[in-house]
Amino acid sequence: MKYAIRGLxxxxxxxxxxxxxSTGDKEKGSxxxxxxxxxxxxxxxxxxxxxLTKDQVTKVYAVQDDFVPKILEAERKVVELRAQEKMAxxxxxxxxxxxxxxxxxxxxxxxxxxxxxxxxxKTDK
Numbered sequence: 001m002k003y004a005i006r007g008l009x010x011x012x013x014x015x016x017x018x019x020x021x022s023t024g025d026k027e028k029g030s031x032x033x034x035x036x037x038x039x040x041x042x043x044x045x046x047x048x049x050x051x052l053t054k055d056q057v058t059k060v061y062a063v064q065d066d067f068v069p070k071i072l073e074a075e076r077k078v079v080e081l082r083a084q085e086k087m088a089x090x091x092x093x094x095x096x097x098x099x100x101x102x103x104x105x106x107x108x109x110x111x112x113x114x115x116x117x118x119x120x121x122k123t124d125k
Contacts, residue, residue: 039068 041061043052052060093101 039065 039061041064043057043060047060090098
């Protein structure tokens with residue numbers, strides 16, 4: 001019974017987080033399309049020693065202005081897709097399987113490694 005309640009709580013949290021993430025991203029997405037996020041310009045590692053001209057540096061920054069927002073959007077989509085995948089996978093499980101999955105902890109599987117081994121006590125002779 002305890003595990004079933006945990007499973008239901010976790011399922012509810014997953015649904016709430018998933019729905020919040022998808023609605024929150026849509027609202028933020030409409031703002032982001034109007035305003036491009038500021039790109040922090042920096043030369044790639046090792047490029048400073050190439051002694052680039054000001055024109056070359058300007059072109060590097062222009063490329064960053066073009067690609068960084070696209071990369072950030074793609075990374076946001078990956079995070080969203082992973083959350084959706086997790087929800088879909090969790091939906092496949094039965095209530096008992098969900099409870100079993102939630103009830104498992106690393107302590108149940110692995111022996112205690114944090115605890116130092118007990119030293120043999122020397123007895124007085």
